[in-house]
Amino acid sequence: MKQFRFSERIPVLLLFTISSLLLAAQSNLYLRLNSQTTQSLLISSVRKIVFENGNMIFNLQNATSNSFPIGSIAAITFNPNTDLKTLSSQSGKFIIYPNPVVDQFFIKDMSEKVVSVVIYQLNGLPVYQAENPDISNGINVSNLHSGLYLVKINNQTIKISKL
Secondary structure: OEEEEOOOOHHHHHHHHHHHHOOOOOOEEEEEEOOOOEEEEEHHHEEEEEEEOOEEEEEEOOOOEEEEEHHHEEEEEEOOOOOHHHHHHOOOOEEEEOOOEOOEEEEEEOOOOOOEEEEEEOOOOEEEEEEOOOHHHOEEOOOOOOEEEEEEEOOEEEEEEEO
């Protein structure tokens, strides 16, 4: 089961993860609250998530909403049949492995030569660029901070998680 500890970074991580999970139509999101109760939401029923006045608010497709005080959320998990690695790193002409990444990742080119690689922070700023890179030795990302990044290989974008 995928589990994320709630912290100040969770809004960006959660929104990015949920947008990835929308590809898997029947995925569930589980909120484990400090009271040891668990709330379940079908991801496809969530229209929008808002963080407002210390609350995490799920606006649903049926025009209702569920609100949880951020301080009451102990963990957020997703059902085990949702494989984020598959959704985010194995779609298209290239495969990135390993994902999550520690110091370097490798690119497997399935049907096309790697012409350019650009790594972006989630705010859109590039942190790495290479034209015609030698991918046989991998791409070194040891200087990057832990977090989520977008890797653009030619015209394909893949999400990676840097540990």
